[in-house]
Amino acid sequence: MSEPTLSAAKSAVRMNDAMLSSLRPPTLRWYLLAFFLGGVVAWGLYAFGYMVSTDMSCTGLDRPVMWGVYIVNFVFWIGLSHSGTMVSAILRLSRANWRRPILRAAEAMTVFTVTIGGLFPLIHLGRNWVFFYLIPYPNQRGLWPNFRSALLWDATAIFTYIIGSSLFLYLGMLPDLAVARDRCAGWRRTLYGALAMGWRGTAREWLIFQKASTLMAALIIPVAVSVHSIVAWDFAVTVVPGWHSTIFPPYFVIGAILSGVAAVITLMAIIRKAFHLEEFLTPLHFDNMGKLLLVIALLWSYAYFVEVQTTWYAHEPIEWEVFSFMAGRYTPALVLMLVGNSLLPLTLLCFRRIRRSVGAMLVISLLVNVAMFIERYLIIVPSLSHKNMPFVWGTYSPSWVELSVTAGAFAGFALMYTFFAKCFPMVALTDVRELEARKVLVPFARAELPSIAGKEGGDD
Amino acid sequence: MEKQTSPYRWGMVVDLDRCTGCGACVVACQAENNVAICGKKEIAEGRNMHWLRIERFWVGEYPNVRARFLPVLCQHCRDAPCEPVCPVYASYHNPDGLNGQVYNRCVGTRYCGNNCPYAVRVFNFYSHQWPKPLDNQLSPDITVRPRGVMEKCTFCVQRIRRAKEDASGEGRLVRDGEVQPACAQTCPAEALVFGNLADPRSRVARLVRSPRRFRLLEHLGTHPSVYYLKGGGREHV
Numbered sequence: 001m002s003e004p005t006l007s008a009a010k011s012a013v014r015m016n017d018a019m020l021s022s023l024r025p026p027t028l029r030w031y032l033l034a035f036f037l038g039g040v041v042a043w044g045l046y047a048f049g050y051m052v053s054t055d056m057s058c059t060g061l062d063r064p065v066m067w068g069v070y071i072v073n074f075v076f077w078i079g080l081s082h083s084g085t086m087v088s089a090i091l092r093l094s095r096a097n098w099r100r101p102i103l104r105a106a107e108a109m110t111v112f113t114v115t116i117g118g119l120f121p122l123i124h125l126g127r128n129w130v131f132f133y134l135i136p137y138p139n140q141r142g143l144w145p146n147f148r149s150a151l152l153w154d155a156t157a158i159f160t161y162i163i164g165s166s167l168f169l170y171l172g173m174l175p176d177l178a179v180a181r182d183r184c185a186g187w188r189r190t191l192y193g194a195l196a197m198g199w200r201g202t203a204r205e206w207l208i209f210q211k212a213s214t215l216m217a218a219l220i221i222p223v224a225v226s227v228h229s230i231v232a233w234d235f236a237v238t239v240v241p242g243w244h245s246t247i248f249p250p251y252f253v254i255g256a257i258l259s260g261v262a263a264v265i266t267l268m269a270i271i272r273k274a275f276h277l278e279e280f281l282t283p284l285h286f287d288n289m290g291k292l293l294l295v296i297a298l299l300w301s302y303a304y305f306v307e308v309q310t311t312w313y314a315h316e317p318i319e320w321e322v323f324s325f326m327a328g329r330y331t332p333a334l335v336l337m338l339v340g341n342s343l344l345p346l347t348l349l350c351f352r353r354i355r356r357s358v359g360a361m362l363v364i365s366l367l368v369n370v371a372m373f374i375e376r377y378l379i380i381v382p383s384l385s386h387k388n389m390p391f392v393w394g395t396y397s398p399s400w401v402e403l404s405v406t407a408g409a410f411a412g413f414a415l416m417y418t419f420f421a422k423c424f425p426m427v428a429l430t431d432v433r434e435l436e437a438r439k440v441l442v443p444f445a446r447a448e449l450p451s452i453a454g455k456e457g458g459d460d
Numbered sequence: 461m462e463k464q465t466s467p468y469r470w471g472m473v474v475d476l477d478r479c480t481g482c483g484a485c486v487v488a489c490q491a492e493n494n495v496a497i498c499g500k501k502e503i504a505e506g507r508n509m510h511w512l513r514i515e516r517f518w519v520g521e522y523p524n525v526r527a528r529f530l531p532v533l534c535q536h537c538r539d540a541p542c543e544p545v546c547p548v549y550a551s552y553h554n555p556d557g558l559n560g561q562v563y564n565r566c567v568g569t570r571y572c573g574n575n576c577p578y579a580v581r582v583f584n585f586y587s588h589q590w591p592k593p594l595d596n597q598l599s600p601d602i603t604v605r606p607r608g609v610m611e612k613c614t615f616c617v618q619r620i621r622r623a624k625e626d627a628s629g630e631g632r633l634v635r636d637g638e639v640q641p642a643c644a645q646t647c648p649a650e651a652l653v654f655g656n657l658a659d660p661r662s663r664v665a666r667l668v669r670s671p672r673r674f675r676l677l678e679h680l681g682t683h684p685s686v687y688y689l690k691g692g693g694r695e696h697v
Contacts, residue, residue: 054587055584055585055586055587055607055608056568056583056585056607056608057505057507057585057586059585061570061583061585062505062506062507062585063506063507063508063573063579063581063582063583064506064573064574064579065506066570066573066574066583067570067574121569124569124570125567125568125569125608126566126567126568126569126570126583126584126607126608126609126610127566127567127568127606127607127608127609130567131567133548133565133567134547134548134567143548143549143565144549145547145548145549146544146546146547146548146549148544148545149544149545149546149547149571150545150571151545151547151569151571152547155547237545238541238545238574238575239541239575239577239680239682240574240575240577384574387577387579388577388578388579388677388680389515389532389577389578389579391513391515391517391530391532392506392513392579394506
């Protein structure tokens with residue numbers, strides 16, 4: 001075997017330059033984007049403020065459909081937050097080297113989506129201003145929240161996940177922040193210096209860093225699984241026909257991972273274009289993510305089939321009424337959901353050419369998430385519309401307030417992401433460089449093939 | 461079955477063979493409990509505030525059509541689905557077997573409303589007003605609920621409270637028939653009977669032993685305290 005050598009074309013400085021390019025001073029286009037997103041967020045905030053200052057009659061909610069698009073958003077955003085955990089933690093533990101250029105994007109996405117998702121249960125409250133009743137704080141009246149309620153499990157799980165995923169993001173960013181600190185001047189140097197916590201890159205620091213990262217990766221997976229199981233319990237532990245189903249927790253987790261993986265693919269395509277990272281986010285990465293998406297779409301299709309099949313076979317009249325109402329009233333949405341979540345990914349992603357085409361992957365991944373949003377809607381709204389008492393069956397359609405808040409949430413996520421990309425290293429710089437440093441050309445007969453030498457990390 | 465810590469277990473019998481569907485109970489409830497006044501618009505939106513509703517069903521083909529009436533109020537379930545899901549204990553069970561609702565503790569998650577299989581919980585979507593002179597008939601015994609709060613039938617808990625206070629002042633238990641909610645008091649056909657199910661000699665306990673009795677959505681295991689009577693040899697359907 002030949003000695004490991006750094007490929008001359010990708011010297012350390014050049015790689016640092018390329019991967020930290022997002023930290024360059026913002027352009028006019030960046031300001032325009034931020035301004036536009038900020039405008040949409042402001043509109044969403046206005047709509048929310050209007051609802052709080054008048055009353056909830058401006059929503060589309062009624063009796064019996066007391067949960068609507070706000071809760072759909074909640075489940076959707078918490079689902080998206082499974083991206084980072086999936087890509088970083090699971091792929092880290094399974095040593096998939098291709099994860100490296102995208103892990104930062106995915107981890108940041110987790111933090112922002114779970115934050116947005118966590119806001120929706122508070123947004124949807126009838127009396128938002130007393131939201132602190134839900135928090136277990138000591139008070140002279142001796143009042144305590146009800147831990148038998150799935151909403152309290154939710155709050156606990158989501159707070160754990162926000163803290164865990166923020167730590168995960170921050171920990172992985174430490175060496176990159178140190179690199180950024182050494183390359184900057186002025187306020188950025190002060191900021192990165194403080195955040196890097198005096199990282200010097202000694203062998204001992206790297207050893208501890210590797211251990212901590214592996215540990216965090218192992219610990220965040222059960223948290224991620226529990227978060228979406230608990231979100232599913234919000235529905236599964238009720239007696240509402242169509243919700244009360246034992247398959248919900250695993251089904252929701254699979255759905256969450258499906259939308260999470262699709263969202264990472266969307267982001268990869270956007271970041272690649274926006275920050276000119278074609279060199280690091282190659283079609284190979286899209287190929288691998290496409291395979292992952294294909295597997296998860298298969299799992300989702302199986303779970304959905306099982307859910308509908310058991311209900312259809314039992315044909316319990318109250319439950320079946322929910323399903324037939326859903327299929328009748330929401331036929332186009334149902335078809336779109338099945339096409340986007342199942343049919344299209346399952347057929348198209350079998351082809352390597354499509355998996356390696358960035359444009360096609362962008363379209364497919366966007367479609368998956370549209371379908372996942374519809375899936376959440378079709379779980380929540382039809383079940384409530386046709387509950388046990390036919391005399392109080394009803395319908396629901398979201399109002400401008402709910403749609404504005406939803407738009408605000410999407411824009412808010414994009415805005416947070418835009419700021420994050422401008423302020424922090426968007427590509428996991430040291431992870432990628434570690435990989436490049438370990439790339440060697442192995443002589444194989446007369447040719448030399450690129451290979452990866454050495455073991456990953458310092459933990460073994 | 462949980463231990464009975466109170467001498468009372470309030471319950472109601474609704475005799476469907478007696479009910480004429482006149483709706484007097486609905487009006488009485490509205491007047492007694494400061495229930496908000498809803499117009500055409502709110503009812504069309506599915507946001508009416510009635511704590512008690514008369515469900516009307518048409519049975520048979522024209523011209524042999526009959527109307528069926530089903531008064532539905534909070535069933536005060538012993539194992540109420542609305543109670544465990546409330547994150548702030550606004551919905552709770554009291555020792556007398558009532559499902560209480562603490563208005564000023566409610567944050568409006570509406571989880572209880574979703575989980576109530578009888579759909580008897582109503583939410584204040586609107587900031588309700590009582591136009592003059594209707595504000596003069598607001599009862600001082602009952603909170604006027606603000607917007608964003610869930611509410612429902614309480615079996616006129618203010619009347620029960622008063623009766624219990626009077627009785628304990630005289631050192632006795634509440635006598636059968638001494639207290640009844642507004643709906644039962646108003647019902648001209650005496651289709652609604654209220655009383656203490658824990659007392660086997662009470663009128664309601666005797667009626668509950670009728671072979672005509674059933675409870676709504678019994679298969680869910682909620683164990684409602686409201687019993688319905690139907691059949692009685694005059695069965696039409």
